[in-house]
Amino acid sequence: MGNKSGSGFYLSKSTVAFFTLLFAALFIAFTVFAVLYLRSRTGFCNFAEEEESDKVKPLNCTVVPTPGRQGIWDHYRLPTSLVPINYQLVLWPRFHPESPESTFTGDVNITFQCKNATDVILLHSEQIEVTVVELVRFEIGTEAPQILEVWRSSLYSYLVINLNETLTENSIYVLRISFSGVVPKLNYHLLSVYTDCIITTQMEPTYARTVFPCFDEPSFKATFDIHLIYLPNYVALSNMPAINTSPISDGDGVIWKVTTFNTTLKMSTYIVACVICEFSHIEMIEHGNEIRIWARKSAIENGEADYALNITGAILRHVMDYLNVSYPLTKTELVAVPEFPASGMENWGLIIFHEDSLLFNYSSDTKEKRRLICSVITHEIGHQWFGNLVTMNWWNQLWLKEGLSSYIENTFPPKLETEMFMTITWHFLFMQSYLQDFSYTNVKQDDLWHHWQKAIDSQNEVKLPASVKTIMDKWTMQTGYPIITLNTSTGTLSQEPFDAKRRHATSANNTWYVPIEWIKNGSAQPLTWLKSKEGTFPEMKITSENDWILLNANITGYYRVQYDALNWNRIINQLIKDPEVFLSLFISGILFLSHLHVEEFNKVNNTFIIHSVFHFFFNTRDQMQRVMSVACWLGFHECLQMASKIFREWIKNPTKEGLPLFIREVILSYGIESGSFQEWEIIWNIFLKQKDNKSDYSDELLFALSFSKEPWILNR
Numbered sequence: 001m002g003n004k005s006g007s008g009f010y011l012s013k014s015t016v017a018f019f020t021l022l023f024a025a026l027f028i029a030f031t032v033f034a035v036l037y038l039r040s041r042t043g044f045c046n047f048a049e050e051e052e053s054d055k056v057k058p059l060n061c062t063v064v065p066t067p068g069r070q071g072i073w074d075h076y077r078l079p080t081s082l083v084p085i086n087y088q089l090v091l092w093p094r095f096h097p098e099s100p101e102s103t104f105t106g107d108v109n110i111t112f113q114c115k116n117a118t119d120v121i122l123l124h125s126e127q128i129e130v131t132v133v134e135l136v137r138f139e140i141g142t143e144a145p146q147i148l149e150v151w152r153s154s155l156y157s158y159l160v161i162n163l164n165e166t167l168t169e170n171s172i173y174v175l176r177i178s179f180s181g182v183v184p185k186l187n188y189h190l191l192s193v194y195t196d197c198i199i200t201t202q203m204e205p206t207y208a209r210t211v212f213p214c215f216d217e218p219s220f221k222a223t224f225d226i227h228l229i230y231l232p233n234y235v236a237l238s239n240m241p242a243i244n245t246s247p248i249s250d251g252d253g254v255i256w257k258v259t260t261f262n263t264t265l266k267m268s269t270y271i272v273a274c275v276i277c278e279f280s281h282i283e284m285i286e287h288g289n290e291i292r293i294w295a296r297k298s299a300i301e302n303g304e305a306d307y308a309l310n311i312t313g314a315i316l317r318h319v320m321d322y323l324n325v326s327y328p329l330t331k332t333e334l335v336a337v338p339e340f341p342a343s344g345m346e347n348w349g350l351i352i353f354h355e356d357s358l359l360f361n362y363s364s365d366t367k368e369k370r371r372l373i374c375s376v377i378t379h380e381i382g383h384q385w386f387g388n389l390v391t392m393n394w395w396n397q398l399w400l401k402e403g404l405s406s407y408i409e410n411t412f413p414p415k416l417e418t419e420m421f422m423t424i425t426w427h428f429l430f431m432q433s434y435l436q437d438f439s440y441t442n443v444k445q446d447d448l449w450h451h452w453q454k455a456i457d458s459q460n461e462v463k464l465p466a467s468v469k470t471i472m473d474k475w476t477m478q479t480g481y482p483i484i485t486l487n488t489s490t491g492t493l494s495q496e497p498f499d500a501k502r503r504h505a506t507s508a509n510n511t512w513y514v515p516i517e518w519i520k521n522g523s524a525q526p527l528t529w530l531k532s533k534e535g536t537f538p539e540m541k542i543t544s545e546n547d548w549i550l551l552n553a554n555i556t557g558y559y560r561v562q563y564d565a566l567n568w569n570r571i572i573n574q575l576i577k578d579p580e581v582f583l584s585l586f587i588s589g590i591l592f593l594s595h596l597h598v599e600e601f602n603k604v605n606n607t608f609i610i611h612s613v614f615h616f617f618f619n620t621r622d623q624m625q626r627v628m629s630v631a632c633w634l635g636f637h638e639c640l641q642m643a644s645k646i647f648r649e650w651i652k653n654p655t656k657e658g659l660p661l662f663i664r665e666v667i668l669s670y671g672i673e674s675g676s677f678q679e680w681e682i683i684w685n686i687f688l689k690q691k692d693n694k695s696d697y698s699d700e701l702l703f704a705l706s707f708s709k710e711p712w713i714l715n716r
């Protein structure tokens, strides 16, 4: 999707790209949200305690909690009556690399302000044992209410603290809490112990509450003073630079090291980060900003972090220049973690990557890998502004940060390889005013629409059929998406809401403003908007014998397309006649146009297509990876069919290298899903050979194996 033409930044094209990204980001955010939601509902993080309310050990507890009692803890969102200001946080993992589980202890002093009088303090806390030590009032000489009881409301992971009287409006209080927990080994969240002796956090979206009690919602921003305690042969990292170290002795006479990090900027809990590791690093200084890349010692010695170090400074500088908002931190650390559960996590000042997304082996890795690393780094750097500095108000607006970071990701890297030169377009002006207005705060999507509208109004090149808010609200407030039908004898486009589950149009009357990117006879046509239920576009009529039309050619719009038989036949003829020219269109088409007849498809030279598919994937990796995993997940017939075809081709000679990294998981998973027991067995045997070296590949294999539809296979 990136702008591949080495120089310049053309307005019309980038406008389309900008819409494209926003739509794509919306789509991805919905999917991500759905997945997270499903996981949280299907016991993804269920642990033993599932009673309605569990008592914790408060020192001043006098009342026995009644299970099932009702109150403000029955709401999914925190009340806004209390607002955190600062967290003083001590974390002490009792680190034993040889044992599968180690424990950690911690203390936190949360300074908060009471905005509305309340006699209940609600905090998030999950999977940790908590002891509330005391509540004091910040103003010396005044007394805080007494803690009556402390209990856990498991439904929404709240720690509930009941007080004997209300907190005073506008007063500031400090709540002292001690806690302890288990550092899970190789789990999907927080404080995980990895191979090579490393502990790292992953807080997004809601794992901070499993590390320390907190107001764990993105809009509750505060500053953090973090102290980490660890054995002296390790290195400790956090969002901010270390400002002090001192020794501490535990009960057994072992001397540990305490590192204190400087106070963070005002930020959300989901980007708090800590790493304790035995890594080494390389570093450079760019515009007064200290950039360090941390990785396994052998990787650093082999020079595998050199590429990342070489590009990070330039990316940071360029993004900063174009956004015209300076980078507020004095250091940026990038850590390469084996088996990290995401390709990258944008924690402010301490960005954590999966090794595959950061380390580059000059002797064995491909240029493609280099591009991937550059994209991931740029995306995470983009988040330092979009997400960290300006944060979405709530997770349903995740795409505010993902969309804008993806825009940065797709705009910068192609330029870095050549000479960096871009005109400051209205996109950047828009982003600049957006960042300037909302730094250190949270935004709702209307804030974005408002700024976007201002930018649109200030220029002449781009014309929209309605206000930004009107257009975008249709996409974000209505469920589902449209299916567009083209009648090529009249040139009429019509839209109906599409029911993805039942795979046909529904009876609802929803309409959308649909941007139509389209192609006639192989050449791209000007962007067209379908503004209402129906519209007639004479230029979309098929008149001559060879005319054919393809809508949503680059699958950039979030909608499906249906043609009449005439146009279908022309498209298929075109495909049979000249597959090479038609290939990219075909592939983009095939995923979303689920109405292609299978008999027609089988006329096409499959061998050719399968080989070409790989070629095409290599050129549009990012887009295809996303499109394919989403499309297959949604059950698009053509996606599943393609995955299964590629899989069957591959399994004849199942080498790790035979499948490109970025589609490996999708192909394996959906290949298994549609495959036979013999195929499952082959993958299982590969897995058994791989499982000891604990690579990504073995995780992918295991993940794929779980996709089998046969219960008796899964029971093995």
Ligand SMILES: *[C@@H]1O[C@H](CO)[C@@H](O)[C@H](O)[C@H]1NC(C)=O
Pocket (backbone or CB within 6 Å): 059, 060, 146
């Ligand atoms: C209970 O609270 C009182 C003040 O209300 C305090 O003096 C006492 O020390 C607390 N008890 C414990 C065990 O902390």
Ligand SMILES: *[C@@H]1O[C@H](CO)[C@@H](O)[C@H](O)[C@H]1NC(C)=O
Pocket (backbone or CB within 6 Å): 088, 089, 090, 107, 108, 109, 176
């Ligand atoms: C919290 O405050 C108490 C009392 O002022 C202090 O002794 C303790 O060290 C503080 N804890 C942290 C984590 O800063």
Ligand SMILES: *[C@@H]1O[C@H](CO)[C@@H](O)[C@H](O)[C@H]1NC(C)=O
Pocket (backbone or CB within 6 Å): 115, 116
């Ligand atoms: C909180 O206080 C503000 C002003 O002090 C008031 O407008 C608002 O209604 C209060 N909210 C609640 C939930 O009591």
Ligand SMILES: *[C@@H]1O[C@H](CO)[C@@H](O)[C@H](O)[C@H]1NC(C)=O
Pocket (backbone or CB within 6 Å): 143, 144, 145, 146, 164, 165
């Ligand atoms: C609540 O506890 C505080 C501190 O112990 C005490 O000063 C106050 O009188 C108590 N209030 C009520 C209503 O009991």
Ligand SMILES: *[C@@H]1O[C@H](CO)[C@@H](O)[C@H](O)[C@H]1NC(C)=O
Pocket (backbone or CB within 6 Å): 243, 262, 263
């Ligand atoms: C901590 O950060 C503040 C604000 O950025 C800075 O003024 C101060 O010098 C830093 N402290 C140390 C010890 O570096």
Ligand SMILES: *[C@@H]1O[C@H](CO)[C@@H](O)[C@H](O)[C@H]1NC(C)=O
Pocket (backbone or CB within 6 Å): 306, 307, 310
């Ligand atoms: C770093 O960048 C410079 C200039 O672009 C280039 O000459 C050098 O080879 C690069 N080094 C590495 C390790 O990528």
Ligand SMILES: *[C@@H]1O[C@H](CO)[C@@H](O)[C@H](O)[C@H]1NC(C)=O
Pocket (backbone or CB within 6 Å): 320, 321, 324, 325, 326
């Ligand atoms: C932002 O732009 C103004 C005017 O062009 C310039 O003076 C200023 O230095 C820029 N600030 C940053 C942080 O780039």
Ligand SMILES: *[C@@H]1O[C@H](CO)[C@@H](O)[C@H](O)[C@H]1NC(C)=O
Pocket (backbone or CB within 6 Å): 299, 302, 361, 362, 363, 364, 365
């Ligand atoms: C990097 O590639 C070279 C050549 O293929 C290989 O010998 C070396 O082991 C690789 N390094 C790592 C850490 O994989």
Ligand SMILES: *[C@@H]1O[C@H](CO)[C@@H](O)[C@H](O)[C@H]1NC(C)=O
Pocket (backbone or CB within 6 Å): 507, 508, 509
């Ligand atoms: C759709 O619109 C028609 C006519 O305007 C109306 O009769 C019908 O009830 C609407 N259907 C729904 C689901 O709103």
Ligand SMILES: *[C@@H]1O[C@H](CO)[C@@H](O)[C@H](O)[C@H]1NC(C)=O
Pocket (backbone or CB within 6 Å): 001, 517, 518, 519, 524, 525, 553, 554
């Ligand atoms: C689809 O993407 C390609 C490559 O990015 C671009 O050249 C082409 O113009 C796009 N097609 C349309 C209809 O915009």
Ligand SMILES: *[C@@H]1O[C@H](CO)[C@@H](O)[C@H](O)[C@H]1NC(C)=O
Pocket (backbone or CB within 6 Å): 487, 488, 489, 490, 564, 565
């Ligand atoms: C296209 O529109 C014409 C005129 O309304 C209609 O007769 C024809 O059936 C339509 N074609 C399809 C495939 O719906």
Ligand SMILES: *[C@@H]1O[C@H](CO)[C@@H](O)[C@H](O)[C@H]1NC(C)=O
Pocket (backbone or CB within 6 Å): 605, 606, 607, 608, 609
């Ligand atoms: C199908 O495509 C492959 C690869 O381009 C080619 O070798 C083969 O001859 C083609 N088969 C037919 C029947 O055209």
Ligand SMILES: [Zn+2]
Pocket (backbone or CB within 6 Å): 379, 383, 401, 402, 405
């Ligand atoms: Zn992101």
